[in-house]
Amino acid sequence: MSQKTIVMILMGIGVAIGAILPFLWGAGDVLGGMPILSGFVGGIVGIWLGAKVVKRIR
Structure with a gap:
């Protein structure tokens, strides 16, 4: 599996x-701002975690 794929x-x-996550604490509808914002933050955290994993594998 390539590094880009892991990230x-x-x-x-x-x-x-x-x-x-916003649905679990009852703070969002499907197209509301909170799920979009927290999805963006989750994506950034996922990229950061992916970079850490790739660096550890190499």
Whole structure:
């Protein structure tokens, strides 16, 4: 698996988790600002985590 693939997979997982979190605490509708914002933050965290994982594998 390539390094880019690992980062992209973890980014996707981060976006998904970030977008779902507002629904768990009842703070968002589907197209509201909070799920979009937290999905963005989750994507950034996923990219950061993916970079850490790739660096550890190398």
